[in-house]
Each structure stands twice: as structure tokens, then as C-alpha cells.
Amino acid sequence: MTTNLATKYKIKADKLNLFYGENHALHDIELSIEQGTIAALIGPSGCGKSTFLRTLNRMNDLIDSVRITGNVSVDGQNIYGTDSDVVSLRKRVGMVFQRPNPFPMSIYDNIAYGPRIHGTKKKAVLDEIVERSLVQAALWDEVKDRLHKSALGLSGGQQQRLCIARLLAVEPDVLLMDEPTSALDPISTLKVEELTQTLKDKYTIIIVTHNMQQAARISDVTSFFLNGYLVETDKTDKIFTNPNDQRTEDYITGRFG
Amino acid sequence: MSSKTTDRLATLYFWASGIVIILILAWFMIRILGEGIPHLSWHFIFGKPEEIKAGGGVGPQLFNSFYVLILSLVISIPIGVCAGIYLSIYAQKNWFTDLVRISVEALSSVPSIVFGLFGFLLFANLLGLKFSILGGAATVALLNLPVMVRVTEEAIRTVPESYWEASLALGSTQWQAIRKVLLPAALPNLITGITLIAGRALGESAILIYTAGLSVSRFFPDFNPLKMGETLSVHLWYVGAEALVPDAKAIAQGSAALLLIVVLIFNMLVAIPSRILQKRLSGGK
Numbered sequence A: 001m002t003t004n005l006a007t008k009y010k011i012k013a014d015k016l017n018l019f020y021g022e023n024h025a026l027h028d029i030e031l032s033i034e035q036g037t038i039a040a041l042i043g044p045s046g047c048g049k050s051t052f053l054r055t056l057n058r059m060n061d062l063i064d065s066v067r068i069t070g071n072v073s074v075d076g077q078n079i080y081g082t083d084s085d086v087v088s089l090r091k092r093v094g095m096v097f098q099r100p101n102p103f104p105m106s107i108y109d110n111i112a113y114g115p116r117i118h119g120t121k122k123k124a125v126l127d128e129i130v131e132r133s134l135v136q137a138a139l140w141d142e143v144k145d146r147l148h149k150s151a152l153g154l155s156g157g158q159q160q161r162l163c164i165a166r167l168l169a170v171e172p173d174v175l176l177m178d179e180p181t182s183a184l185d186p187i188s189t190l191k192v193e194e195l196t197q198t199l200k201d202k203y204t205i206i207i208v209t210h211n212m213q214q215a216a217r218i219s220d221v222t223s224f225f226l227n228g229y230l231v232e233t234d235k236t237d238k239i240f241t242n243p244n245d246q247r248t249e250d251y252i253t254g255r256f257g
Numbered sequence B: 001m002s003s004k005t006t007d008r009l010a011t012l013y014f015w016a017s018g019i020v021i022i023l024i025l026a027w028f029m030i031r032i033l034g035e036g037i038p039h040l041s042w043h044f045i046f047g048k049p050e051e052i053k054a055g056g057g058v059g060p061q062l063f064n065s066f067y068v069l070i071l072s073l074v075i076s077i078p079i080g081v082c083a084g085i086y087l088s089i090y091a092q093k094n095w096f097t098d099l100v101r102i103s104v105e106a107l108s109s110v111p112s113i114v115f116g117l118f119g120f121l122l123f124a125n126l127l128g129l130k131f132s133i134l135g136g137a138a139t140v141a142l143l144n145l146p147v148m149v150r151v152t153e154e155a156i157r158t159v160p161e162s163y164w165e166a167s168l169a170l171g172s173t174q175w176q177a178i179r180k181v182l183l184p185a186a187l188p189n190l191i192t193g194i195t196l197i198a199g200r201a202l203g204e205s206a207i208l209i210y211t212a213g214l215s216v217s218r219f220f221p222d223f224n225p226l227k228m229g230e231t232l233s234v235h236l237w238y239v240g241a242e243a244l245v246p247d248a249k250a251i252a253q254g255s256a257a258l259l260l261i262v263v264l265i266f267n268m269l270v271a272i273p274s275r276i277l278q279k280r281l282s283g284g285k
Helices: A001-010 A048-055 A088-092 A107-117 A123-136 A156-168 A186-199 A212-218 A234-241 A246-252 B003-039 B042-045 B059-090 B095-108 B113-126 B133-157 B159-170 B172-201 B206-213 B232-241 B248-281
Strands: A007-018 A023-034 A036-041 A067-075 A093-096 A176-180 A204-208 A222-226 A229-235
Touching: A001 A229, A001 B159, A007 A048, A007 A156, A007 A204, A007 B095, A023 A048, A023 A204, A036 A212, A048 A176, A048 A204, A048 A222, A067 A222, A088 A093, A088 B206, A093 A156, A093 B095, A107 A156, A107 A222, A107 B003, A123 A156, A156 A186, A156 B159, A186 A204, A204 A212, A212 A234, A222 A234, A222 A246, A229 A234, A229 A246, A234 A246, B003 B248, B042 B059, B042 B248, B059 B133, B059 B172, B059 B232, B059 B248, B095 B133, B113 B133, B133 B172, B159 B172, B172 B248, B206 B232, B232 B248
Parallel strands: A036 A204, A036 A222, A093 A176, A176 A204
Antiparallel strands: A007 A023, A007 A067, A222 A229
8 A cells, every 4th residue: 555545545436336136226436535625425315325425334234135346445445355344444434324323321421432342441541532522523512511411311413413523532534424414403504514624634524415505515525426326526616616517517506306 | 973072982992991900900909918918927928838737938939939030030031132132133034033033932822831841841850850949940931031032122123223323333343232232222121021021930830830849948048949949829829729728718818919019029129220220321301
């Protein structure tokens, strides 16, 4: 692995095809994402953008009927190779889900969950990780007095930021976000969006969104998916002002989807 | 009839059903406890039984009831929980899993006296345990195993899929996700299931007549699990059917009341911590 390649492309999908049983859901996806960028995946429902996102940390492995051909590499290593370890992959490539999914535990235990399963036991270290992660996720001030109360008592927006903090606690390199604000109110959405901006220095973020203003606001590059094909990838400004493909233009101007 | 009238009638019917259940339970409790409690005394609860004279106690039987209960839980909980986890998480949909599931269902519909006969043949005869607390407990565990499997499977299935995904997405192994997230989240339902089978174990008689026998050790308390061990419910049947003591009726009434009280206390001992736990897990809401 050359350092040049690793710094250039954090994630690279090469002729990626995915099948749900007989259903061919992703067709020859070719996509490279650079380190330290925010990439948005847009497209109508069922276009394959979430499916693609879930191939990047192998969450599709949980579905029995899924079959994948082609390559996905993270830091130049094929994650579908025979020597690839899915547990350490998911530690590096973390995921935030559409609905906030905190565990039914205290706020503290939610954040400490990841470090604990990866072997951190010392309370002082865990305390430090919990505080740092919550600060990074812009949630610390709101919860610092109730760390040992259940996370289920938080509002939806707070829960989603908690899930982001929980993810940051395992120190991943890549954050996958699957419509992270679709279940949130506008103010919580704004907070999560601001958060992505502060996180982008340290992390590569790939975000699936239905909200095109959101994609335009926060992302550096945007990829447009349609019916399992990746139609076009370009700088976000370019996609939203002057896309190359007619279908992209039709979608972003609201002619379908 | 207008839909409004139907609605009112339905509401009335639901209320009535609820009240009928409360009345049946109340009547039952008043009869059993009313007739039994006057016979309860320190000596009755903890004393040794008599074969000929009046005035015997049920101490060893009470002890044996709990001994059988605990031994049977020790056998059925680990196996039942693991099988339930297997069915709800690991099992793929194929003929083997279907077979496991059908077996579980078939087992849970077998009458307990048939289990008793089976336990008698297997533990008492084949394995040479004779009538013993261990053989009785093992057979009761067999009776309860399918229930424990089903309860665990259901309890794990009701845990939201999102917990499972969240844990795996943080890089946990499946086992870590099961042990640290799924089982704790399923615990309240698991505990309900455990009270259910514990109640059955405390109340079981048919099985234990065949496997644990109708008499008790000369020593009290006797922790030897290979000794014969009549339990309280079996004693209740025994004094009603075969006993020679003149105060058999009083002993039966007292035993029935004691059994009821013991089951109630046991359920509360399990249910209250479980409530507190559930409250803590769900954020005190």
C-alpha cells in the first residue's frame, strides 16, 4: 500500500455489483472518495444509495440473500478480501442510522460501549473518552449533569448526536450516515449538519440524504444514484448548478423522485 | 344496531370479563387462604410430618419444593436460554431449525404425567437414581425447557433490530452484542418467563409422584439430591388421597394455603427487582 494512494482515496469502489437474491440492486458502481471530504449520495427511494452505503462497512452481510461482486477498498485494502476482518473494518468505518438507536443504557454506558468491547477497561480512560466524544458531538453541555441517566430519556435530536458521539468514541476514520436527520426536527437537523462541518477535518464522511438542500449545504462532492446505477459524481456546486447528465438535472430540479 | 350501541356493548363486555376474572381469583383466594391460614403455625410450616398421629408439619416438603425448584431452574434456564438465542439469532431458515421448532412445540404440549412416566423410566430406572430429588428436578426441567426456549426466543425477538445493528456497526462481535445488549434488553421478558416456569415447578405434582417419590428424608434439612423428596404439592395430593393421619384434611388445607403463599412470595421476589430494572433501563419513564 503506497502512502500516496492511501491519502488520495480513502474509499474506492470498483465494478461493485450487489444482488438481493435475483434482484440486481447495484450495477458496476465506480466511486472514489478522498480523505477528509464529505460525500453526499442522493437519488430517489430505492435507487441503491443506502445499499451502497451499507456495503462500505459490510452491514449487508447481515442479510442472507445478499451477494456481492467487485471490489471495495478502504485505505487501499479490499474489505471483501478473504483476509479482511469485518469487526476491525466496522471499527474503522462507523455508521449512523436513519433512526437514532441508542442502547437502553445510561448515556455514559452508551458512549463507553464501543471502547469497552474493544478492550478499554480503566475508568479514568473511559471517563476521558466519554467527555471528549460528547464534546465533539456538541452534546456535552446538554448531558454532562445526567450522564448516568438512561439515554432513552433524551430527545430525538439529542439521541442522534449521542449515536454520533458513541461512534466517535471508537475513533473511526470514516463516518457513514444513512439519512441521519430524516427523523429529526429542523433545529436538531441544523445541529447535526453543523456537526458534520466540524467533524470533516478529522473524518471522511459519506452521507445519504433525501434532502437536496442538505446535500448542497454540507457536502463537497455529490453522487447521484438512479435505479441501481451511479449516474454521476462531481463537485457539489457543479452537480447542483450544471450537471453533466440530463437525468441528474431532472432529479435536482424536481422533475421526478 | 348502530355502531355506537355495539361499541358500548363491547366495552361493557370487556369490563365484565375483567371483573369476572377478578371475582374468580378473589373467591379462590378467600376459600383456600380462609380455610388454610388457621392451620398455619410455626410448627406446621417448619415441623416434620407424622405418619400415624395428628399434628405433623410440612417442613421437609417445603424445603424439597424449593430444592426441586432451584435444581430444575439450574438445568432448564441455561439450556433453554441458549436454545432460544440460537433460534432467534443464529438459526437460518432450513429443515433443521424447523425441526427444532416443531420439537419445542411438540414437547410443550406433552401432558406432565407423561413426562413423569418418562422421567421415571429414564432417571429412576435406566440411570438407577430411584426416587430422588435430582431425578424429579431433571424431569421438571424437561417439562419447562420448551417453555423457556419459546420465552427466550420471543424475548430476544422483541428487542429492536436497531440495537443489534448499532452494536455490530460499532465493531462488536455477535457474542458481544448478544451478551451486552440483547440479553440485558430482553431481561424483563426473560424474568417473566422464569417466574412462569418457577410457578409450574413449585406446583408440579404428577411428574414428582413418579420421580421424586412420596416420602421425605429422616433428616431435615437434607441436601443430598439423591434422596427421596416429596414436595409440598405432592404432599397435598398424598394427604388427600392416601394418608392415614387423622388430621389429613387440615394438613391439606394448610398445605394448599402455604403453597399459594409461597408462589405469591416467590413471584413478588422476582417481579419487583425486574420492575426496578426495567424502569432504570427505559430512562425512568
